[in-house]
Amino acid sequence: MEELAPRDEAELEEAIAWAVAREVPLAVEGEGSKRGFGHVVEAGRRLTTAAMRGVSLYEPAELVLTAGAGTPLREIQGLLDQQGQQLAFEPADYGAILGGPAGRGTLGGAVAINASGPRRIRAGAARDHVLGFRAVSGRGEPFKSGGRVMKNVTGYDLSKLMAGSHGTLGVMSEITVKVLPRPETEETVVFRGLDDAAAVALMTRASGLPTEVSGFAHAPDEGGRTGLRLEGPAVSVAGRRESLLKHFGGEAEVLADAASRAFWEEVRDVRMLAGRGEQLWRLSVAPADGAAVAARLAQAVLPVAGRLFDWAGGLLWLALEAGRHGAAVREGLAGHAACVRAPEAVRAAEPVFHPQPPALAALSRRVKESFDPKRILNPGRMGEGL
Amino acid sequence: MSLTMPAPEAAILENRDRLIRRLRAILPDESVIAEEAGMRAYECDALTMYRQLPLVVALPETVPQVQAVMALAAEMNVKVVPRGAGTSLSGGAMPLGDGILLAMGKFNRILEIDYENRCARVQPGVANLAISDAVAARGFYYAPDPSSQIACSIGGNVGENSGGVHCLKYGLTTNNILGLEIVLMGGGIVRLGGKHLDSEGYDLMGLMTGSEGLLGVITEVTVRLLPKPETARGLLLAFPTVEAGAGCVADIIAAGIIPGGLEMMDGPAIRAAEDFQPCGYPTDAASLLICELDGEASEVDHLVGRVSAMARDAGATTIRASESEEERLGFWAGRKNSFPAVGAIGPDYLCMDGTIPRGRLAEVLAGITELAGRHGLRVANVFHAGDGNLHPLILYDANRPGDIEKAEAFGADILKLCVAVGGVLTGEHGVGVEKRDLMGTMFTQADLDQQQRVKCAFDPEHRLNPGKVFPTLRRCAELGRMHVRGGALPFPDLPRF
Numbered sequence: 001m002e003e004l005a006p007r008d009e010a011e012l013e014e015a016i017a018w019a020v021a022r023e024v025p026l027a028v029e030g031e032g033s034k035r036g037f038g039h040v041v042e043a044g045r046r047l048t049t050a051a052m053r054g055v056s057l058y059e060p061a062e063l064v065l066t067a068g069a070g071t072p073l074r075e076i077q078g079l080l081d082q083q084g085q086q087l088a089f090e091p092a093d094y095g096a097i098l099g100g101p102a103g104r105g106t107l108g109g110a111v112a113i114n115a116s117g118p119r120r121i122r123a124g125a126a127r128d129h130v131l132g133f134r135a136v137s138g139r140g141e142p143f144k145s146g147g148r149v150m151k152n153v154t155g156y157d158l159s160k161l162m163a164g165s166h167g168t169l170g171v172m173s174e175i176t177v178k179v180l181p182r183p184e185t186e187e188t189v190v191f192r193g194l195d196d197a198a199a200v201a202l203m204t205r206a207s208g209l210p211t212e213v214s215g216f217a218h219a220p221d222e223g224g225r226t227g228l229r230l231e232g233p234a235v236s237v238a239g240r241r242e243s244l245l246k247h248f249g250g251e252a253e254v255l256a257d258a259a260s261r262a263f264w265e266e267v268r269d270v271r272m273l274a275g276r277g278e279q280l281w282r283l284s285v286a287p288a289d290g291a292a293v294a295a296r297l298a299q300a301v302l303p304v305a306g307r308l309f310d311w312a313g314g315l316l317w318l319a320l321e322a323g324r325h326g327a328a329v330r331e332g333l334a335g336h337a338a339c340v341r342a343p344e345a346v347r348a349a350e351p352v353f354h355p356q357p358p359a360l361a362a363l364s365r366r367v368k369e370s371f372d373p374k375r376i377l378n379p380g381r382m383g384e385g386l
Numbered sequence: 387m388s389l390t391m392p393a394p395e396a397a398i399l400e401n402r403d404r405l406i407r408r409l410r411a412i413l414p415d416e417s418v419i420a421e422e423a424g425m426r427a428y429e430c431d432a433l434t435m436y437r438q439l440p441l442v443v444a445l446p447e448t449v450p451q452v453q454a455v456m457a458l459a460a461e462m463n464v465k466v467v468p469r470g471a472g473t474s475l476s477g478g479a480m481p482l483g484d485g486i487l488l489a490m491g492k493f494n495r496i497l498e499i500d501y502e503n504r505c506a507r508v509q510p511g512v513a514n515l516a517i518s519d520a521v522a523a524r525g526f527y528y529a530p531d532p533s534s535q536i537a538c539s540i541g542g543n544v545g546e547n548s549g550g551v552h553c554l555k556y557g558l559t560t561n562n563i564l565g566l567e568i569v570l571m572g573g574g575i576v577r578l579g580g581k582h583l584d585s586e587g588y589d590l591m592g593l594m595t596g597s598e599g600l601l602g603v604i605t606e607v608t609v610r611l612l613p614k615p616e617t618a619r620g621l622l623l624a625f626p627t628v629e630a631g632a633g634c635v636a637d638i639i640a641a642g643i644i645p646g647g648l649e650m651m652d653g654p655a656i657r658a659a660e661d662f663q664p665c666g667y668p669t670d671a672a673s674l675l676i677c678e679l680d681g682e683a684s685e686v687d688h689l690v691g692r693v694s695a696m697a698r699d700a701g702a703t704t705i706r707a708s709e710s711e712e713e714r715l716g717f718w719a720g721r722k723n724s725f726p727a728v729g730a731i732g733p734d735y736l737c738m739d740g741t742i743p744r745g746r747l748a749e750v751l752a753g754i755t756e757l758a759g760r761h762g763l764r765v766a767n768v769f770h771a772g773d774g775n776l777h778p779l780i781l782y783d784a785n786r787p788g789d790i791e792k793a794e795a796f797g798a799d800i801l802k803l804c805v806a807v808g809g810v811l812t813g814e815h816g817v818g819v820e821k822r823d824l825m826g827t828m829f830t831q832a833d834l835d836q837q838q839r840v841k842c843a844f845d846p847e848h849r850l851n852p853g854k855v856f857p858t859l860r861r862c863a864e865l866g867r868m869h870v871r872g873g874a875l876p877f878p879d880l881p882r883f
Contacts, residue, residue: 021870061640062743062774084642114584125584127592128561139868143836144829149741150554150773151813153547153596154821154828155855156837157560160592164584181642204502210525210616212681236685243682286581288502314583336585353586360576364588366843371836373868382587 001027001043005051009134009142009173015047016171017140019376028167028378030070030106034113036098038166038381039352040344049108052173057148060085064131064148065179069108069172076107080179088180089126090117096269097280098341108172114164117268118215118229121207121311127163129178135162135170138372148176161367167378168386169371183214183231188260189244190253191226194218196309199226200291202248203312207287209247211240216312217267227255227263267310270317277305277319279342285335287314293333294318300328326350353383361385389436389819391853394484398464402441405462409444409486412454417492419443428469428487432534433477433820435736435790440467440481447492449569449605456603457573459486465849466571468599470510470542473534475737476818478546478598478854488603490541496520497606503581504611505564510541510604514548517609526611529556532814533725541604547596549814551647551721554772555680556612558814560595565608568594568601571845581608593840598816599851601844618646618680619690620714623697624671624704628652631673632747634700635771638677638693639744645693647678648772649721652751655728655766655779659720662727667720668704675771676717724768728779736780736793740804741813744774753803754778761796763789775813776804802827817855825857839865 004026006012019026027043029035030050049070057066060083067076073091080086091110096102109115111133116125123129132146145158162172194202199218206213206228215229228244230237245252255263266272273280285293290313298304303321310317318329324346329337336354339347356364365385368375380386398405409418419425420442430437441464446452459466465485472479481487493509496517500506501524506517514535518527531550532538538548544566549558556562565579578591594601625631631650638645651659651667651674660667667674675697679689690707697705708714720727728735742750751767758765764781778800782793801811801821805828811821825834834856841848842862852859 017870020868059743059745061636062745063639064743114589116584120583124557124561127584127589128557137836141832141836143833145833145837147741147808147810147828149743149775149809149813151549151558151741151770151775152810153814153816154810154812155817155825155834156840157547157592157596158837158840160560160589160595161840163592164586164589169588181644184642207504208501208525208613210613210682212615232681233685233688235688236682239682239684284582284585286500286503288500311583334580335582336587338586356587357576359570359574360578360587360590363570363576363590363843367588367590367593367840370839370843373866386588 001046003046003048005048007051009136012052012136012171012173013140013142016136016138016376019045020138020140020374023374025376025379028171030109031072031104033095033100033104034098034109037094037113037340039347039383041378041381047171049106049171055079056174063150063179064176066148066174066176067107069106069175071107073105073107073110074103084182085179086182087129087177088119088123089115089129090119090268091115091126092117093269096271096274107175111163111172111175112165112167118217118264118310121216121314122214123180127160130159130163130175131178132176133159133162133172134174135172137170138374138377143170146176150178166381168368168382169377171377185234185237186229186231186257186260187237187241188227188229188255188263189241190255191248191251192223192253194224194226196220196291196294199224200288200309200313202226204288206244206248207312211243215264215267218309219267219272220307221272229260229264267308270308272308273306273317273319278322279320279325279346280340281318281320281329281337282340283316283318283329283333283335283337285314285316285333287312289334290314290316297329302328324350330354351383391482392859398441398484401462405464406442408458408462409442409455412458413444413446413451417445417447419445428472428481428489431469431472431474431477431479433475433480433818436477436480436819438481438483440487441484443487443489445489445492449575452569452603452605453573453575455486455488456569456571459849460572463847463849465852467851468545468603470539470545471513471537473538473542474546474816474818475739476812476816476820478816478818480819482853490539493541493605500581501526505581505608506611507606507608508540510607511539514538514540514543521611525614527614528609529562529612530559533722540607540609544595544604544607545597545599546816547814549775551649551770554648555644555646560592562610563591563595563607564610566591566594566604567606569603569605571850579608596816598818598855600841600855601850615646615680617683617686618678618714619686620708620717621677621690621693621697622704622706622717623675623677623702624668625673625675625700625702626671628673628751629748630701631675632744634675634697634702635744637696637700639772641692641696643689643693645677645772646680647676649676650674650769650771651721651724652767654764655724655768658727658731658766659724662723662730663719665716665720671703676721678714721768725779728766728781732781732783734782734784736782736797738778738780738797738800739775739812739815740801740809741773741775742804742807742809744771746807750776750803750807754800757796757799757803761792763792763796774809798824819854822855823857835860835865842866
């Protein structure tokens with residue numbers, strides 16, 4: 001497919017205005033690392049943000065960074081690393097999740113899917129870290145929202161709307177995010193041998209304690225590994241480790257710095273389930289229900305090839321063998337289920353994203369129309385009408 | 387008063403009696419207030435300089451009643467102004483003479499507390515602090531803590547995206563809610579989110595938060611509950627100059643420390659607080675920092691040591707670390723009293739709410755001092771130093787002719803200064819009517835048009851809280867029109883590969 005690669009907002013405006021005038025739908029992407037996520041877009045051209053790249057502002061003491069939407073995350077992370085800072089929402093490597101090459105993905109892409117990793121429970125998702133942006137709407141008109149300061153309620157918070165909109169409302173040219181200090185040290189306390197129910201019960205109890213934990217995950221593989229991450233000054237991490245061990249008994253292994261980081265990268269990128277099953281589903285549920293939901297789905301005779309719990313049970317990753325599973329996964333589910341990875345034919349046959357009740361679906365369509373009335377930007381990627 | 391509101395619509399005023407009859411068919415008699423004496427209680431919110439009697443006050447107590455009122459309003463083409471506790475500082479709940487004031491005060495129940503999932507489902511009229519109080523015995527709290535938390539309602543907090551002194555570390559309302567139920571104009575109802583974290587689909591909950599009652603009426607909120615930190619200690623740090631205090635703030639953040647609270651007061655604010663109720667603040671200081679560190683005890687002690695050392699290096703003349711809970715609360719006493727303290731010398735004050743990049747603080751405070759001289763009014767500054775949110779308190783006397791106008795003009799100049807240095811008009815109080823006419827200093831017409839198009843997706847007839855936030859109301863049909871251009875241009879310079 002022919003590709004448009006605007007280098008700045010003016011070229012972006014020109015490209016979208018052209019597409020609007022010719023009514024040519026555009027497939028919007030950054031490096032294309034998440035092309036396999038969402039419905040297939042019937043587009044006439046591909047529009048990439050990849051040429052709108054580079055960090056234009058980084059003030060570590062102000063905790064703020066502005067970059068072109070097409071700036072690779074690895075470039076931003078490298079820069080932050082030098083100052084002992086990080087993107088606290090821990091964007092996953094979707095290259096790895098979707099079975100492509102690792103290490104790809106742009107800032108715009110991370111925001112467009114509202115990326116979030118294991119630290120979601122404390123630090124939030126991408127949506128919680130976007131301070132402002134500039135974009136061109138599906139009307140071909142440039143607009144901005146937010147700013148570069150931490151606290152801002154001036155006008156509607158369109159940053160929230162752009163986060164998770166999969167490029168269906170506007171194409172961002174520039175994004176300003178909050179960055180945060182990287183913890184001095186980290187450790188992970190791993191409890192072994194727990195089944196799903198016991199692991200979720202432990203995580204539920206631990207997350208009600210004043211002991212600050214920045215990650216709660218349970219991988220049923222290797223006999224069961226339930227990891228609780230502690231971050232902060234060394235003295236404090238040690239104190240919290242002892243209090244967790246006292247609380248939950250001594251049968252635990254402690255992963256220090258590099259080993260701890262490796263464990264959480266595996267969780268973040270769902271590597272525990274790599275190569276398993278044909279499809280990968282992501283369920284967001286009430287945390288304490290996590291194990292019960294997984295058990296119910298196993299009873300529904302779904303061909304479960306693997307599972308992984310994050311967010312203290314609130315995020316359930318399911319690897320499933322071939323088939324059409326949307327209805328069975330979603331039946332009676334109090335939460336949301338999205339199919340993150342599946343062959344094109346499956347994504348064409350059933351909804352990738354959780355279907356919405358009619359009133360909400362109608363409202364979402366009107367929001368889409370308010371940005372992109374001619375349905376130029378990623379039409380249908382998030383489902384019918386969006 | 388220089389504020390211009392949309393002209394009352396004659397058709398609405400003529401139908402007032404019929405509207406009241408129809409409302410009385412939906413609500414119990416005592417829940418429809420139509421007499422002037424009863425409506426006086428609702429004529430303003432906490433931005434008391436603007437007052438207006440509503441067309442009628444409706445006090446529903448069930449969600450179906452809210453839906454019925456919203457359906458009736460759409461049918462009769464009447465405007466609606468939602469109101470929580472009426473503590474808005476920006477006039478967000480200021481009534482309209484041709485609008486129903488929809489007061490949500492009867493929605494005052496906590497519906498469910500779910501400790502396992504660390505959340506609570508509450509009705510919108512529940513006071514912010516009442517949530518924390520209800521879960522305190524189990525060691526939990528609700529993090530956002532606006533100064534008015536004893537009175538302000540959670541529904542209003544969502545409408546305004548309220549912050550508080552702890553939001554640098556714990557976030558604003560938008561970062562601390564999981565679900566909403568909203569009634570739309572026309573009476574339709576949607577539920578967003580739930581007890582789970584993110585879901586796919588447009589983040590309409592994020593959009594609703596801070597939308598100032600222009601998009602829908604909030605009828606239920608699911609809030610996140612956090613375990614209370616094991617311990618908290620305060621540091622009281624005084625500096626001989628504003629620059630030294632600001633420098634210390636930058637040092638703390640740059641060292642990777644995110645305090646639970648980090649507040650600054652300038653000389654006039656320190657002295658006003660100390661005169662109001664002595665709490666041991668050094669009155670000769672030019673800036674005072676209150677730094678609160680919370681978390682695990684050994685971590686807090688460690689950080690108290692580090693911050694004290696940084697303050698010493700930055701030239702602090704007073705460094706006191708709290709050794710007891712009583713002492714920590716004592717450090718906060720003056721700061722928490724700063725608004726009434728300034729009110730005591732005012733006799734009236736106007737509280738501004740800009741946010742600036744922190745590094746520009748000294749420059750902005752100098753600019754404010756200069757503006758104070760030019761406008762002939764006094765000002766005291768309190769500052770959420772960690773996140774750059776500045777609250778200049780402009781002192782004036784409402785009984786002195788011309789003072790209100792002077793205060794408004796001074797306030798507008800301060801906000802323009804905030805925008806000029808890269809900041810914004812409002813950090814946590816909302817635009818409302820107060821900053822509505824300044825929106826153009828921060829946004830282009832195209833920016834505002836796109837925001838209004840979003841409004842049109844929810845409320846195409848502009849019936850919900852019109853006259854707030856946007857300086858000019860544009861018809862949705864006009865906003866929806868496409869100006870197609872560029873079709874003939876092959877844009878030859880655009881790289882294609």
